[in-house]
Amino acid sequence: MTDAAPRLHALVEQLLGAPLPVRVRAWDGSQAGPPDAPTLVVRNRRALRRLLFKPGELGLARAWVAGDLEIEGDLYLALDLLSGLIWERGDDARTLVQAVRDPGFRAAVGGLVRLAGPPLPPAPPREEVRRARHLHTRRTDRRAISHHYDVGNDFYEIVLGRSMVYSCAYWPDPESSLEDAQRDKLELVCRKLALTEGGRLLDVGCGWGSMAVHAAREHGVSVVGITLSHEQAAYARKRVADAGLTDRVEIRVQDYRDVTDEPYDAISSIGMAEHVGADRYLEYAGALYALLRPGGRLLNHQIARRPQRDEDHYHVDEFIDAYVFPDGELAPVGTTVTQLERAGFEVRDVESIREHYALTLRRWVTRLEDDWRRAVSLTSPGRARVWRLYMAASAVAFERNRIGVNQVLAVRSPESGDSGMPLRARTWN
Template sequence: MAKVATQLVGALEELLGARIPLRVRAWDGSEAGAPEAPLVVLRNRRAVRHLIWQPGELGLARAYVSGDLDLAPESDLYEVLHAVAAFTEQQEASGQHLGLKDITGPEGRRLLAAALRTGALGLQPAPPPEEARQQGRLHSRGRDRQAISHHYDVGNDFYELVLGSSMVYSCAYWEPAARSLEAAQAAKLDLICRKLGLRPGMRLLDVGCGWGSMALHAAQHYGVEVVGVSISTEQVAYARKRVADAGLADRIDIRLQDYREIPDGPFDAISSIGMAEHVGSSEYLTYASGLLGLLAPGGRLLNHQISRRPNRQGQPHVQSAFIDRYVFPDGELSPVGSTVSLIEEAGFEVRDVESLREHYALTLREWVANLEANWAQAVRLVGSGRARVWRLYMAACALAFEENRIGINQVLAVRTEQSGRSGLPATREQWLARPTASELGRSGKAAGTAA
């Protein structure tokens, strides 16, 4: 009888009409596939069952998260993901969409027969427990809390391992002088403060404040009063402790609060960093309009948001099944043009759009390196399955940014005054200027110079 890997790979390639871009080692030790390709390991028959019952991205993800499918020690995760993404794109371009109907139809009979002969055919395995199970109306406040908790309330100690001491969970800004992740994250926070034109005495709202890094930076280096809101209980507890430890509780108010429930505008500036991806396209105009209503005339909004490429003509957009089930439940990405249009429809004047796509790729590779360097501790903190989820999603996203499949943009918008005045200086260099030493000194509130 032919070895397990030979049977399965041969039948799969016949079904797909193409050579798969990987080499496969089965549970019996046999190998098949492209000789020079990265090697993946089917540790048991359940790995094949995941793929038969849920062909494509979700089945692969379930097999990997559960540990039934793994990389060989000598294989590079980025190389594997790049090969799979390129192969998937080629298949889609040629009209191939592998699904359960294909496998159970006439063309898939050889694959099912191979699975039967090798003992891999069986009942559908239960999804790994790390898979989200959302309840309630999409983007209702209760369901949004579930989605945010699924991703962010997994343990602050785990996030410290991944993000490092900066505790910033969005792309860094890799200036030439930035020699570390922490320095690059400080540079990003400072760039946002400068785009917002923060000055001592202003009132800043930080929507989706995370672990409090933006609030702390703005208060310490720009002398502003800050309200930070998040619906993650663990983030809020962590941010409040950081604020108290910094002696800034009189100037920073961290709240467990939905952005739709903020009662005490107006603010002079609003930052929204990596939060709008959770809003959803159906709620985006409500989000933008709500922020406009919280801004004083002449106030600025900095919206820092991941984007996707526009759909090809005639093709619907398909959300990533892995990201939706395991990483960001109910999260939605839109093209940057759609985001800008909705922000303007809400009543803002958009003044600047800056892409930081390559910066996010570098940042994600740093996070992956942090996770891999502390892998044993990460597994102790959150379990093998969740650690695998984070490793897979961060590495896959790093490649997606590098290959221009997704982007990241900072959109600066203004609530213009009734007269039409924006309040912005004439040139970009002027409105990016930091406060002068005399401005900071007169306020008596800045705890240091800008990073």
């Protein structure tokens, strides 16, 4: 019989209490669901066992990374259609208890168990990293950064292109090149920091050196760039040497908590603060404040999540924590601003560039898909699938306003109160 897909489609709808908006094709070749919708390909019964043993986002992620699930058709449309069922349902414990008590729900689970076959829990894909707690010590932060960034510089070149900037670009229009949009972002940061010839910049989380090279070459500043990734540091040092900027740029493998050669005139932190952790954020803000001279500026470029009803409760994205950013934590932008002010900063400007990140991520996904075979050969099939899902799902999340990204400009104002800011602040526009 070839009826797995109709049975699966009906059982999932029964569990969700809502229509399944995608088509399903099962391992036996059967299909069910809307004929013009993207197709969720369930390659084997193991995919169902993964979902049964880890219901929700993590089970889906494991099935995807292992190759047990695939999407045919428009990936973004499929994720958009599924997002309301996976990420935006807002089910709480009480709702779940009520569902479990419902005979129809229990019957649907029983049907899935029978369809899935022998009840043996599949091992998680080898790309998965799990931690019991988010400690954010120097050692655990080094491990987390290594997991994410030491994938291989050649792999990142495929995704990021010549700019090698792994953060939201700043698009003059959607048709611009990725390289131009990333250059415009780096220039925007430099203008917000009011960099001038002879000044001193600390680039926290310097990545592959793009900001350091741009600031030194275009604005004549001396730059110290710090990262916890040895692969990034080696790549950045070569770029600095190739650009003839070794007299102006120093790249260090160093934790921000260990920088002691203050004062700096400006600090850029672009896409780094997401790694700091909620419990360490005030320490992070205080450390950067202490490194700035009075009147010095901080540009903090950071992804933000939407506030939750219970902000005292820790919220984690299971897929991202297990496969992408171990120990990564996102905070609402209001929390970030408050913590910076608690550390002593005067926050002068907050700019949301949420739509720009959606455009950036779509370009990265296109680059990955266009050079898929080489990407797989440089990492692994599972790792390439992680990145494709992560970036595409993140693009949808930015587009649907589930997460945002903000540039926060803050000043270490001197005791005199003179911030050095112009009366009309956004002179960089």
